[in-house]
Amino acid sequence: MKLLYFAWLRQKIGLGEETVSPPESASTPTALVDWLRTRGDGYALAFSDISAIKVAINQEFASFDDPISDGDEVAFFPPVTGG
Amino acid sequence: MKLLYFAWLRQKIGLGEETVSPPESASTPTALVDWLRTRGDGYALAFSDISAIKVAINQEFASFDDPISDGDEVAFFPPVTGG
């Protein structure tokens, strides 16, 4: 599973992109985040308040309860501020 | 009193600007138009339907009942179509 992090999430985690093999239980972004938090302080800090974060699955805005599986690209980022 | 005509009023009357000395009874645009209509077919045609015409007094939009006097500049024209 390909993961991407943007803006302050990228900074807190310390990388913008990684390929991971989460446990099968990580079948939604919420469950994936629970697993990611165990991977280090940067992750725990980045994902401390999930309400401040958006998720995209395969480059489309998604919900934290949507299903995800191994081939998906999952991106986490703060609310956008372009324009 | 200086009178100005624009767009199809100008064309029907055959001139864009004239200085006139109407009778004292022509104390509003409505009364002025009544007098103008007697001045020729072009005027009668141009002023046949007053509801299709706007009036400005001294370069400000005005009502046909507003007072006018000798030194005023009175303009008649159709609804504007710029932009």
Place this chain on the structure above:
Amino acid sequence: MAIRVQRPIFDIGVELSDLTADNPRIGGLCCFTGLVRDMNNGDAVATLTLEHYPGMTHKQLAKIEAEANERWALEASLIIHRYGTMLPEEPIVLVAAASAHRHDAFAACQFMMDYLKTDAPFWKVEDTDQGARWVDSRDSDATAKARWRDRES
């Protein structure tokens, strides 16, 4: 704040660049340009000619721009309106409003166009394949202006 009533064509890029130059407080710039179309009411238009009331035009446009500047926090504003004879694709009018944030720029620009359409003494005559004819005013223009009376912004 600037008003120009002129016969020559103008360059939109130059006008907008002049308007925002050396003002780093501007975060948003909204502009509208009206252009001559080659068809109107089903007939081909060869040229469009705009007549105006010189003594009144500048005064009315300045009043519209001043009211926009009263209603919204603008950093810069501009109205340019041409008169004379124009070909299809030529610009007729340029209205622009710049502000710290986009809402004020959009609202002020649309306000100025809506008021200009009913309050600026210009009249269009089209030279069409059916002959010359004066363009009729549109009821929708009065409606568009009236919308602003009842709202703050």
Place this chain on the structure above:
Amino acid sequence: MAIRVQRPIFDIGVELSDLTADNPRIGGLCCFTGLVRDMNNGDAVATLTLEHYPGMTHKQLAKIEAEANERWALEASLIIHRYGTMLPEEPIVLVAAASAHRHDAFAACQFMMDYLKTDAPFWKVEDTDQGARWVDSRDSDATAKARWRDRES
């Protein structure tokens, strides 16, 4: 219809002129440009840097532009969004909509900006005299977008 996501600065005049060239059906062109301000929340901003999600950005902007073209009768539309580091007064984004009549051009342009502000994956970081900081999203942007859900145009 055109979308561009690019690092280099763009020339508004050239873009608008290209957009309307050879289309005499266009009667109105509305455009909006967002520019870098030199102050934000009371602090001086030296540079603004935009990060984006390349795989998603073009897709989201194309979706926004397509929806604007479905809602309104547009003759042409354009979204250009820059990324990378910019100085105050530089343009960040250009959104333009051209139509036969002004209402469609104004509405489509504002619609595209409102959607872009909440749906296009860009993030701003400011280099200020208080250090670098990520710009917070504004509740007013979500409100501006929500307005479009309940209305036709």
